[in-house]
Amino acid sequence: MTHFNKVTIIGVGLIGGSLARVLKDKGLAGEITGTGRSRETLELALRLGVIDRLGQGFARSVENAELVVLASPVGSFETVVREIASHLKKGAVLTDVGSVKGELVQKIEALLPDGVHYVPGHPIAGKEKFGVVEATASLFSGAKCILTPTKKTDPQALAAVRAVWEAAGAKVLVMDPDLHDKIFSAVSHMPHVAAFAMVSAVAELNTGTEDYINFSGAGFKDFTRIAGSSPEIWRDICLMNRDNIVEMLDRYLFSLSRFKRELLAGDGKKLEKHLKLASDVRRGLG
């Protein structure tokens, strides 16, 4: 398995920090440099032993790195890559953990010099709590990790990144970047928008004396948990995968309107049929 003498993690949060821990625990990395926008976070990461060294700026931090991991918010990738591109060494492998692929992958590829190998990735992992203090080598164990190579992707670099994720215990799937964005608009991005919209709708009820949202039970809390996610990150994801998300929102609006129509018509049979279809599918997911 490829051993990386120097690894640079850009953005040492839950995901970047957990991957750093995997690389250390599995002996896949020599020295790990961490960089990012918050000096406080980086110093904490250093104290926690997640990284070995605190990088000075993006460009200098990636010099001589054999593996560079983009783990900052996906909205920052293009800017960061512009900054680091000319400082990456020949033969370096650049990978990322962003939730959007598609056009972003093309943009990043176009910015990189020849001889730098980009392997786009997206681990389907996370938890409610975030930040480097939550980083753990077991985060990816049993999770899916999607790699979205293009025609330009170097097969050896792809194999090396795959091996890292497999060492992390993830199940690696290879997929077209555009298909990735369609699938995740359906099962992640649109549902996040739907949860944000739900909380907005209930919070905006101007009820005077009674604050409805205080009566929310476990169901509402489960349903809207993802609306507690970072607004900045989700703004970026929304804008970067806009077309797919709008298409999925339209499908969702259609499905909601159909329930509303059946409800208005008092059509118990159709209503139950559609409720049952959904209930069966959902129960199948475990």
Next chain:
Amino acid sequence: MTHFNKVTIIGVGLIGGSLARVLKDKGLAGEITGTGRSRETLELALRLGVIDRLGQGFARSVENAELVVLASPVGSFETVVREIASHLKKGAVLTDVGSVKGELVQKIEALLPDGVHYVPGHPIAGKEKFGVVEATASLFSGAKCILTPTKKTDPQALAAVRAVWEAAGAKVLVMDPDLHDKIFSAVSHMPHVAAFAMVSAVAELNTGTEDYINFSGAGFKDFTRIAGSSPEIWRDICLMNRDNIVEMLDRYLFSLSRFKRELLAGDGKKLEKHLKLASDVRRGLG
């Protein structure tokens, strides 16, 4: 505290069974009779010691009962009350655990003979697993229980039912039946419809080779967990609280359409503002 010599539970599932366990554990009931549609469930409840006696039909089961609890699906209440009304003894307290109040409360009151005291109730409790095997006296501990008395409600009966729920560890709130239905259309009924519609929308993607829903992560599963609920029960709740649910669905459709509009306009600032409002509210719920 009122001691009930004979209690009859109609519908011995998770809620009815758990309440039976509370009544026993706290020494509030002499003999507990269970009745319902499924003989198998009732025999199981008897074996588990949740009830003391298996009732023979609704009407005979309630004879001489001092407390009768309607804990069958809310859609069955009207039919059950028609069947038992003339068999309830003078001074008996009838209560229920249904998720819909409003007009249903009026209908039930109208069916009852003088001298029978109806106290409408709704414990905000439940868990993913259901059925009498899951029944436990601790289910209501720390939960809210809403009682929705009317002008007709006997104060002593109200106090007795309140005492039962307080003994169960619930926090009792008294509320107007119509306000109850408005609040729960917002924080429970509409969100359930939204979750069912979400699973439908994703499941109906006819994608040929890729089954998108298999890529759903923890977020989607949390978001749609409530769509695994019983289609029959939710059909009934939808139809019985139709006007409020349609009004809330309209608000939700408005909120979703606003996000869609901001997304289409590429309006990052407005998008982030609305995402942040929702995120702050959601985080405040814990």
